[in-house]
Structure formats: structure tokens, C-alpha cells
Amino acid sequence: MRKIITKKNKEDIEPLYNLTRQIEEGTKKVNVSGLKGAARSFLISLLFERLEKPLLVVCPEEKEAAAFARNLSLFLGEGVVFYYPSLDFLTIDMFALQREEELARLEALTSLQVNTGIIVVTSVIALMQKVMPVAQFNQYLQIISTGDTINRDDFCSRLMSGGYKRVGLVEEKGEFSIRGNLIDIFPPAENNPLRLEMVGDEIESIRTFDASSQRSIGQASAFVVPPSSEVMIHPQSLELAVRNIRRRAADLALSRETRDSLVDSLGNGLSTSINPIFLPLFYEIYDDTGFSYNKLSSLFDYLPTNTLMILDNPLAINQSMQNAELSIDKLLFKTKNSGKFYLEKENAYIDPSGILTNMDRFGQISLEGLNLDQEKDMAAAAVNFETYQYLYEGEFLAEEIREDAFLRRTVEKIKSWLDDRMIILLFCPDQEALHRMKHLLLSYDMPVQSLSQLKSVLDVISQWEGGSQPLLLEGEISTSFIIPAMKLVCLSEEEIFVKKAPRRRTRPTREGYFLKSFGDLKEGDFVVHTDFGIGVYRGLKKI
DSSP states (O other), X not given: OHHHHTXXXXXXXXXXXHHHHHHHTTOSEEEEEOOOTTHHHHHHHHHHHHHOSOEEEEESSHHHHHHHHHHHHHHHOTTSEEEEOOOOTTOOOSOOOOHHHHHHHHHHHHHHHHOSXXXXXXXXXXXXXXXXXXHHHHHHOEXXXXXXXXXXXXXXXXXXXXXXXXXXXXXXXXEEEEETTEEEEOOTTOSSOEEEEEETTEEEEEEEEOTTTOOEEEEOSEEEEOOSSSSOOSHHHHHHHXXXXXXXXXXXXXXXXXXXXXXXXXXXXXXXXXXXXXXGGGTOEEOTTSOEESOOBOHHHHSOTTOEEEEESHHHHHHHHHHHHHHHHHHHHHHHHHTOOOOOHHHHBOOHHHHHHHHTTSEXXXXXXXXXXXXXXXXXXXXXXXXXXXXXXXOOOTTOOHHHXXXXXHHHHHHHHHHTTOEEEEEESSHHHHHHHHHHHHHTTOOOEXXXXXXXXXXXXXXXXXXXXXXXXXXXXSSOEEEGGGTEEEEEHHHHXXXXXOOOOOOOTTTTHHHHHGGGOOTTOEEEETTTEEEEOOOOOOO
């Protein structure tokens, strides 16, 4: 980005310069206003390249966090942005596997421990959910290098205790296989599985391979093996979980049948499908007085001390925390009245006051200049940016359809921006849309340049030498934005044509019920099997 900045006057980039300077000088809190749409993500990508420190972006809702992460990945490229999703906190069933979300969370946690130059994007509810103790997580981490000597049986046992599943063919994250002198493993933090070629107990070579074709695609000298599950499965943890289940069931005055059913389910191998809300059962140790220790950690405990927090609309973040806490309270109240097994809120969640206390440990940038604590933040530094979102303006011509009017007006605006020597990036979601947009612009006598296989948008901007044509790029941004001071225009093809987002079919609540809640079945319950029809549940047995 330095290349394009040197072409501008100092006044053009004064807000960015002031913001960077205040952070480097140790200003604890800075309020940033004036950023519209995806310009917020773009600013964070610029800060990340300048500051060289880890960033944690907190958004009010899951949908906003996912969009923010996608924007950052487009601007910065792959490998530095990690989305940390929340788990479904509205289910209290003990056996409710949420594997995809769990693996994404473990990938982010691993990256925070082994690579400080990253950005983690998360939501309020994900930030409130506790995770496995950071001490146990770091204790499990293992670096595997070419030339290392490992005992295969011990290595296999270690992987299985960390939640890895032994399979015949490794295709998904969290799987491993041992075939002759080959050990295949797919850690959560890797983009491709790895193949260890052994000579006796020594690792002769490490190669990455394609999970679909199983063909080698590259060499690796070393990699990190993190846990593949937040539940560490070994005799001691299972014994502790059983003891905690019995203790908690006694406190709740649950029937012996309910207690024994949960204990038997753990013994029958269902511990790998445990709902993460019940993580405390596998870690917390209680003494004779009822005091617990070895409690769960929070995401804050995994952050390096120099992490900079980005609060995307703090007022909305505060409201989301209150709403999430209310939803959790309602769920636990309903569960308590239904006579089910549950843990107290403080066992698995951090309350809003705890979130704010942890946030104060780090430097903060509040986007949009709104703060959770007005009195406390009155002395916070303030920086204002001038940005805009592109909106259609003008009237339709006679017999002109809406899409043609939007495109015509956009072409007119592009020509005026080019006259002002602005760089124009037009993002299309895929190659088909890119070729279509190029053809449409050419029909308006608008020459364009297509770019594909980009490393990052910032690379495109830094290498831009000026020109009289817009650049077409493959990728999606959540909204268009314009930064006049940087002479930068970023447009979204989907906004130009006002495409409606496809509506996902709402799945009935009962659909997939048994997949997530089989732990609630009692012996003698009637069930419907997809292949064999109506039957009676007689329990689970380990074969």
C-alpha cells in the first residue's frame, strides 16, 4: 500500500496517518467514524499491514462477522484471516455435535498460538462462550518435523485422545490413518492433509496431498498438531466427567435413570459427540467444599498481549450481549422446569461485565465512534474518515428497464471517476459474472482490464501505475464504498444489478432431531428408522 500512498499528498491520508500514529504511540482507545459499508474492512486491512500485530474484530452478530471476515480475506489474501464462529447455544442436549464450527474455532485458536500475525473475526455470542483451558490446549500442541522419531502406537493414542478419528482414507479435517509405513493426518489448522513417510520410527519425509485425489501436491518440513476436539478423551477425563455428572445430577435431584443414561452414553463412546456447552464436565475439579478449579478459558486467554481489538459498532455489540444473556437465561429456565440435565450459566459463558473487563486489557478501536461506556471513553482519541457508498441516482429513460438504467448510470459515474484519476475496482462473484460484466461494459465503449488469481486486493492497489480503465476482479465484497482521499472506488457487481440474496429454506425444528438429540432417548422410547420403520429404542452398546 505504500506505493499508492506516496503518490498522494499528506493531507489526503491524514486520518489513516493519525490513526496509525496514535496506536503506535500507545493510545488505549480510539474512536473512528465516517466509515461506510465495506470501507471498515478495508481500513482494518490497511492497519494490519502497517501495525504488524494481531487483531481481534468483534461484530454484533454472526452474519456480520462472517461478512467482515470474507471482506478481509479478499483484501489481504488467504492465510491471515480466521473466522471464529459461535456454537449453537440454544440447545441443551448433552450429545449435540457441532463439528464444522468446532473445527473452525480450533483452527483460529491454533493460529493464535503459533502465528501472531493474524486477524480473528468473531461475534459477541462466540466471545461469550468459554473454551477448553489454554494450558491443556498448549500442552497438547506438538510440532512434527522431518527427521523426528515417533512411536506409532503412542502417536495414534495421542491423536485419538485429542479428538482425531481413525479412518481408512483421510478426506476431512480431524481424521488420520496409518497404512504400512505411511501416516496421513489432517489437522484443523492445515489447508491440506499431510502424509508422513516412515522408515522405522523416523519420519523420512512430509508431503501435503489433495484430499480428493490423494495425490501429493508439495513438500513440508514441519507442521503443528493441535487438538481436533475441545474434549480431551482419555481415562482420566472420562472418569472426571462421570464424577461431575453424578455430582451435578444429585444437585438437580434428577432420577437415577437419567443419571445412569448419561453415564452409560459416555461409556459407549458418545463422548466424541459431546455438546461443547458441557465442556466443564471434562475439566473442572471440585474439592470437598464444593470449590472448583481448572476452569475453562475464554478466547481472551488465547490472545497475545499486544492484540488490538476492533469493535464494530460498540453500541450494537452491547445490545447483542444483553440479548444473548437473556436468551441463555430463558433456555436454562425452560430446561430447569423440564427436569433435564444442565450446567449453570457461569460454567460455560462469560457475562457482559466479564466481557467488558477482558476487553479493557487490550487496546481498542471503536468503529463508528460509539462506545459502551460513554463516561469512561470521553477522553478517547477520535479520528474521522470521509467515505461513501455508491447509490444509484437519476431517472429512467423511456422504456428503459431497471438493470439497464443502473448499468448506464454506473458507466457514467465510472467515466467521471476516471477523469478524476481514481482507481476503480469492480468485484464480480465468479468468472461467469466477470466475463458478463466485461462484455456489458464494452458495449458502452468502456475498456476494462480483467484480473484473476489475485493474491490480495492490496497487492493490486500497491502495484497500480495509473490508467484510464476500471479493473475487474473476481471476488465478493459486502457493499460498495468510495474513499475520495485515496482516490479509490470499490464497486460490487451484485449491487449494480440489485440481485436479491437467495432465501434459504427454513428447516422444520423436528427435522434432524435425532441426529442432534439422541442422547435424550430413553430405553423403551418409540423411534422411526429411515430404513426399517417403527421400532423401540433399547439403548446403545459398544461393539
